[in-house]
Amino acid sequence: MVKLPALASDAVLKKSADISNFTKVEGINYADDSAYNMKATDLIAAMKTMGFQASSVATACVIITEMDSWRGKHIDDLPEHERTGMFDETGVQRATVFLGFTSNLISSGLRDTLRYLVQHKKVSAIVATAGGIEEDLIKCLAPTYLGEFTLPGSALRDQGLNRIGNLLVPNENYCKFEEWIVPVLDRVLEEQDRAIAELGPEALHADSPAVWTPSRLVDRLGQEIDDELSVLYWAHRNKIPIFCPALTDGSIGDMLFFHTFKASPRRLHLDIVSDIRRINSMAMDASRAGMIILGGGLVKHHICNACLMRNGADWAVYINTGQEFDGSDAGARPDEAISWGKIKADAKSVKVYADVTTVWPLIVAATFAATRPAAV
Amino acid sequence: MVKLPALASDAVLKKSADISNFTKVEGINYADDSAYNMKATDLIAAMKTMGFQASSVATACVIITEMDSWRGKHIDDLPEHERTGMFDETGVQRATVFLGFTSNLISSGLRDTLRYLVQHKKVSAIVATAGGIEEDLIKCLAPTYLGEFTLPGSALRDQGLNRIGNLLVPNENYCKFEEWIVPVLDRVLEEQDRAIAELGPEALHADSPAVWTPSRLVDRLGQEIDDELSVLYWAHRNKIPIFCPALTDGSIGDMLFFHTFKASPRRLHLDIVSDIRRINSMAMDASRAGMIILGGGLVKHHICNACLMRNGADWAVYINTGQEFDGSDAGARPDEAISWGKIKADAKSVKVYADVTTVWPLIVAATFAATRPAAV
Amino acid sequence: MVKLPALASDAVLKKSADISNFTKVEGINYADDSAYNMKATDLIAAMKTMGFQASSVATACVIITEMDSWRGKHIDDLPEHERTGMFDETGVQRATVFLGFTSNLISSGLRDTLRYLVQHKKVSAIVATAGGIEEDLIKCLAPTYLGEFTLPGSALRDQGLNRIGNLLVPNENYCKFEEWIVPVLDRVLEEQDRAIAELGPEALHADSPAVWTPSRLVDRLGQEIDDELSVLYWAHRNKIPIFCPALTDGSIGDMLFFHTFKASPRRLHLDIVSDIRRINSMAMDASRAGMIILGGGLVKHHICNACLMRNGADWAVYINTGQEFDGSDAGARPDEAISWGKIKADAKSVKVYADVTTVWPLIVAATFAATRPAAV
């Protein structure tokens, strides 16, 4: 071959359509003073046009700001049957925001950021896994420590140190938790049995005080812990329900299990049907619905499923490390949820592929905590 | 620099310890006739010394074979209080094997392989998520189809086609499911209320027939579906409990939610405390315990947590795509569970980093299905 | 809310389009005798309809079979200028198959499978990284061993044991490699300098024997090693070029570096321009082009880039663990390559998300090694 075939040059030097009206990829302009020790909002503004997940992080901020600031009509201007969902302090409709997080985020230092959101009523309902409940309570009793991913399990077990990624929780913390929770479970069982005795055959009817659910127990735990550092405390105080259908799947489950022996033949029950009624009703009642889902698994599916009841959420932000190729719900993109009617076709949605701890502090600093809220 | 410094040559040509007694990396010997259109056991034997995840897949087979074939004493040789756990058909102790899987695996063609294990009593208990229950039932009513990961959600929603990775489930299937399950829920509610009426204040005591749990409802669904292609059917028939603490988190939850309106003010309840008692008891009763966990999230944690009650499982096989760097339980290696006492320090364990569908058919073919079992 | 709003039931029970002509998800039929200790082709046939990556693995087999078996015209029926590309032993056109693999696969037990492909002329050209060249040679001198991912680096360095994932290579192996390769480099340098002296100012012209390239040096190494267990040996013998533009990036680079001191002021040169001419020409000359790319990074991009010269490959199989979210070429799906003209729009392509070692032995067993080839 002595001459370059046209095939090759045509393939390489193919002409292209004009897309000069598209957004140009751009980065930080270091000529600006704001490019040094950057502030969260400036960093996010610059990341918007960087591409890859930097752009996704910035899009997450846009969506969160929109769901946080959306306002509808004043309650007085609504017909009776539409006076549902969330309202701001002036009586104007706002979005119902569902926040989901996996338990490891409560174990991590993100707990303070999650509490901040609950304390300042930035979210309307929470879905968590059991560890996300108990670790919040346990941290009120004793601290969690930094460790390393590579510490050998056998040596740690000998020392009674439980590893969560690069964190360590001394087993002593769970002993303290047991001491704290057993009296609470005793009281709750007492209340259950008293209500059954009083109500008779109607004890298990809808909204019966004899029926304890995960969300009701979690609310009580938040009341009992009475600690301003706790997510559960503020959820109780601000009437933000925390749903945890598999509440038995963790240390709380261990304690409930132990309690079945202590209380036998009496037994506390936790009903999950009443909680599905409750969360689904919140989704249906919402004037607008937003989802912020940190991590995958149950917390992701549960919020999406509730939003199916309203034919889809209006905003969705997913942040996790799951991938779609294995067909897991954890890894599914928002577009899969659209096929199910869990996110509206015209909703704004984004998935950020990241360990939540790397991006959530920045995202909150540039949105919910861009300015200090008025004192609570 | 005109002469090579000793530093560089010393660093590159450093002497090494003798490890000629270690296993050599080797592959397939294509001189053998068995290297063509290989059989599962030959393939696994060759993969053992290939390294990376090929070795992990082969190790998983070794562990599974060991947990499947372990035998202890004859029941007649055991003191009364040790006559717990699983026994083979001749009365000899065998391991209690916990199988966990995420719902997508039932949606996939692995359902048949999972059913095979249940049909032939290869496992003792199952932990699944809600989708893993309902998709098994729904597949008895209508098929799931192959699609693609990239099909756009909005167009699919218009056509009522729900996407699960590269699978499609027509929404019609869920309509059929509703028709099938509502009468079942009616009957179950009837039974619950009758038992309450009969038992009075003791209705919620331990082991009360008035108390329905997820595992009890799933067992009933398996009985009702009465279809030999169903995992639930064989679980019911072989008395293999299926635990699903968050049973409301899926289409079954939608149906239970709808049913709360239909039945109002009566309401079916599903108690998760009695189920944690049940699964934990199985773990404690086991003479040996093995875990096979396909996927992450709740199903993984729930089995591990149960095995903590016995101070650790004796064998563990994890297969999933989760990574440990984000501190998720899904991504945690077996060694993290050892720190918690969920796997024994001297247990054999392995994590295979793979989409389950790529390796599980091969693993089963080389272990549980290496030879055809006697007819059931 | 006492009545279920139509919104919820309409969303959940939405009607769907009929897709009963789509392929149904199905698994293994354990009623068949072939379902036990399954053969590779039976396993792959069953995986085709399982969904997720099982289906992708099966699709990879379909594509590989197609690119392997494609035949065009007899060379005698072609005009002179079209008598390029690959022909089978009867003189009929066949596809030019580019095989790429990362170095770790040669370190693993897959080396034997890769050698099998080269030995039996299943591929037309190879792209590898430096480690993929040297580890093949080193394995002819001393073995690699199985280790573990968690062995601590500091202790290994003290013992002179180099870790590659869960493999160990004693540093002694590299010392043996140095002893073996230095005389070869001496001879090659001698040949280079002799040719320069002979050719004078035209020494660096096209196709000058004075110009050594990575592919030419690798061919010589294959000739020198003279070992039937070697990939390079068979590549040399079967005239299958191995491209490795960054041949200096590994132990061979260390040796070339050392050699610059030994030979000073003379120096061996390796020209990468002549190699890009060579690989691109192969792509342009191909009557059909297939790509099999195991792993990511340079080997993936280099093959795709060559196929751009022909306006796209006709078949493409990627197997790796990379993800697209970070915009890396490693993680890019085949569809990204279509946008560049590196894969034809109507080509058959698939990406399998897997560690190559978990699926490649099975894939080869069901395709290239489904039957034993005639003796070489």
Added chain:
Amino acid sequence: MVKLPALASDAVLKKSADISNFTKVEGINYADDSAYNMKATDLIAAMKTMGFQASSVATACVIITEMDSWRGKHIDDLPEHERTGMFDETGVQRATVFLGFTSNLISSGLRDTLRYLVQHKKVSAIVATAGGIEEDLIKCLAPTYLGEFTLPGSALRDQGLNRIGNLLVPNENYCKFEEWIVPVLDRVLEEQDRAIAELGPEALHADSPAVWTPSRLVDRLGQEIDDELSVLYWAHRNKIPIFCPALTDGSIGDMLFFHTFKASPRRLHLDIVSDIRRINSMAMDASRAGMIILGGGLVKHHICNACLMRNGADWAVYINTGQEFDGSDAGARPDEAISWGKIKADAKSVKVYADVTTVWPLIVAATFAATRPAAV
């Protein structure tokens, strides 16, 4: 079982060692004013104790600050043979910092941040892939645009739009690149051939001006582009070599390929042996060596391999999304490099598991760009 066996309570309530001297997990204190619209250094300080990858991001900042600020002796206090490596403007030893990045980062908005580092001499040498060279040049000729990961390849090809993740590069940009680079290649070839003619048989000796290498050509391209927005421009101006052993693997390779036809029978050659001599010498000459590696593949291995020549780097920061389970070098943790002698056993090192774009802007803002440097 009517009584809780001691086994379970002992396992759950096991006592633990005291680790109260370990660092406690803590998050952001929202009582502080600095917790709102946080500045980079405050955010990083808070992330340090958050765990998971937040801690890794903060550790990366600690390491980077240390490698950037390390100072040794004044050059006048050093014996002649130790006057190698890098010195600051006052003549005091500083660390040699190797920066590696994959091409997609230059395509993204990170290019400006990478240029900032080069412009202000924060790094001593760069290793990049071919795309990382040409995209920097092409951006001087025409912009790259934001697109989406899901845009279909076939339609894009029709429009001549090349996709890189969620970025789009019009093919027109490559046409402009061809126009720009061909005259440069003409001149370089001219210079090569003139030097050969002048030098005769010694033309290929060490340090011959007749020998062009990838790093030498890249330096020339930086000089020719003469644009302050370019990474290459500043690398040329600040004498920071850019190594790219596989420079032919991209559009530059296409151009060099085309040029072989245009120039035939003359041919420009690019020698990679002289470049391995050059980068390895830099590593050996360094008084201290730091590695900052963004992405995986060749750029990661090449820097690590160079540092083996000095028996290990003193600091190492990896940021990428690769995982170790497949035995890839891309996914290998720093501890694997320690086993090879590429990182010192007592070095400070960290791997951050993240898409570089999500964390690098923040990391730079908290380290290299924590304060504005003096004007250049």
